[in-house]
Amino acid sequence: MPIPTPAMVTTDCAVFRVSEHKLEVLLIARANAPFAGCWALPGGFLEPDETLAECAARELVEETGVVPDYLEQLASYGDPGRDPRGRTVTIAYLGLKSDTAQSLAAADDAADARWFAVSSLPSLAFDHARIIADALTRLRAKLSYSSIALKLLPAEFPLSALQNVCEAILGHPLDKRNFRKQILGLGVVEDTGRRQRLGQHRPAMLYRAATTRGIQIFR
Amino acid sequence: MPIPTPAMVTTDCAVFRVSEHKLEVLLIARANAPFAGCWALPGGFLEPDETLAECAARELVEETGVVPDYLEQLASYGDPGRDPRGRTVTIAYLGLKSDTAQSLAAADDAADARWFAVSSLPSLAFDHARIIADALTRLRAKLSYSSIALKLLPAEFPLSALQNVCEAILGHPLDKRNFRKQILGLGVVEDTGRRQRLGQHRPAMLYRAATTRGIQIFR
DNA sequence: ACAAAAGTGTTTCAAATACACCCATGT
DNA sequence: ACATGGGTGTATTTGAAACACTTTTGT
Numbered sequence A, B: 001m002p003i004p005t006p007a008m009v010t011t012d013c014a015v016f017r018v019s020e021h022k023l024e025v026l027l028i029a030r031a032n033a034p035f036a037g038c039w040a041l042p043g044g045f046l047e048p049d050e051t052l053a054e055c056a057a058r059e060l061v062e063e064t065g066v067v068p069d070y071l072e073q074l075a076s077y078g079d080p081g082r083d084p085r086g087r088t089v090t091i092a093y094l095g096l097k098s099d100t101a102q103s104l105a106a107a108d109d110a111a112d113a114r115w116f117a118v119s120s121l122p123s124l125a126f127d128h129a130r131i132i133a134d135a136l137t138r139l140r141a142k143l144s145y146s147s148i149a150l151k152l153l154p155a156e157f158p159l160s161a162l163q164n165v166c167e168a169i170l171g172h173p174l175d176k177r178n179f180r181k182q183i184l185g186l187g188v189v190e191d192t193g194r195r196q197r198l199g200q201h202r203p204a205m206l207y208r209a210a211t212t213r214g215i216q217i218f219r
Numbered sequence C: 001a002c003a004a005a006a007g008t009g010t011t012t013c014a015a016a017t018a019c020a021c022c023c024a025t026g027t
Numbered sequence D: 001a002c003a004t005g006g007g008t009g010t011a012t013t014t015g016a017a018a019c020a021c022t023t024t025t026g027t
Helices: A052-064 A128-143 A148-152 A159-170 A176-186 B052-064 B128-143 B148-152 B159-170 B176-186
Strands: A008-019 A022-030 A043-045 A070-077 A088-096 A110-117 A189-196 A204-209 B008-019 B022-030 B043-045 B070-077 B088-096 B110-117 B189-196 B204-209
Touching: A008 A052, A008 A128, A008 A148, A008 A159, A022 A052, A022 A159, A043 A052, A052 A070, A052 A088, A070 A128, A070 B070, A088 A128, A088 A148, A088 B088, A128 A148, A128 A159, A148 A159, A159 A176, A159 A204, B008 B052, B008 B128, B008 B148, B008 B159, B022 B052, B022 B159, B043 B052, B052 B070, B052 B088, B070 B128, B088 B128, B088 B148, B128 B148, B128 B159, B148 B159, B159 B176, B159 B204
Parallel strands: A008 A088, B008 B088
Antiparallel strands: A008 A022, A008 A043, A022 A110, A070 A088, A189 A204, B008 B022, B008 B043, B022 B110, B070 B088, B189 B204
């Protein structure tokens, strides 16, 4: 029986937010080799006593200061040669950050941390461009059959904000009346009774994520 | 900067087939510790110069002799403590085997290899019960929006065989007329012009996977 | 003739789509 | 009064679901 070859295990996070109608992803400028100075997904080596998800969240906070509002495993990438340091396998996570102002704090392995519009990404280290593409595909797909979009919004939000988020992710406009009909029909949001007056126009009703856990599918 | 802790990386395959209207998964009886004698998914350690998918396919063949007709990455599992030998992370794959007679050849780390109905699984090593549950969820979900079920059939097959496969995976019967309407409407299969005479009843038309690559979604 | 699986259409219902105007507020 | 985004309803089309009988073969 061959002796098992150890590999380095890392996690990487593709964290998205929607800001001013644009879908953005969080990147760091790498401080160290390999790819020093290059933009990359925040991530790092797995430590002995943490789960994969804990590692992803920890590295994200260490490198960017961003605490994600949602994190799910995306996929793993382990082609030989993806990392010039040697054999590494990375477990990639898809993260979402609700759109509330928060300063970025680059630290640790990161020289800088910035949000980039997914429509104009810089060239990326490792296979991170591929990971982001896969994350986007997943995000767009889940939009239609889950309440994942709510994670990109604050606790209370008008329906127009939810529609903006969906449009930013899908990259095309949606019909307002059909959108509201569908969202309310799904029962994933509920009226708070409160309303938001903001700007020189009619105030918007505020909604929150419904307390019913998960999506109900009958039959 | 902390020194990265190496971890052992393995792959495991949950390979399914449909046999006599029952969905089955391929398991091995482990020859070595830990969990010696226990049933487990076929899998093993990643070697230096192979991709994750190559590792999954290689270990599967080594341990069971089964060459899968389809293999896709499922998810990764790396909780500390999932393996008594030390820190391991496994990349799990979902595999499918078309229903053509083939003998199993237990070898290598496997004392025995057998197909088990998913409805009556033995107790399993590591977190493999969880992996199988996740694989089943994925398989059922993809049934409705992909041509994955065709991988469980030989190259040419009657529509009734496809229906049987779908029913075995979903665990409930389907309406024959609606099923055929949907399948033919999707365009994922095409008529071969040939027909299969078998048994004392009307011969069935044979179909094959359509040559059009992928699933077309318009609009 | 009978057994056994193959093959075939229509009606009903639910959901998705397309589409345009009035409402409440601030200036 | 007007500018700005908030909020609402209906008609049409499309796809899903329910449902039963005739056909072709082997024995």
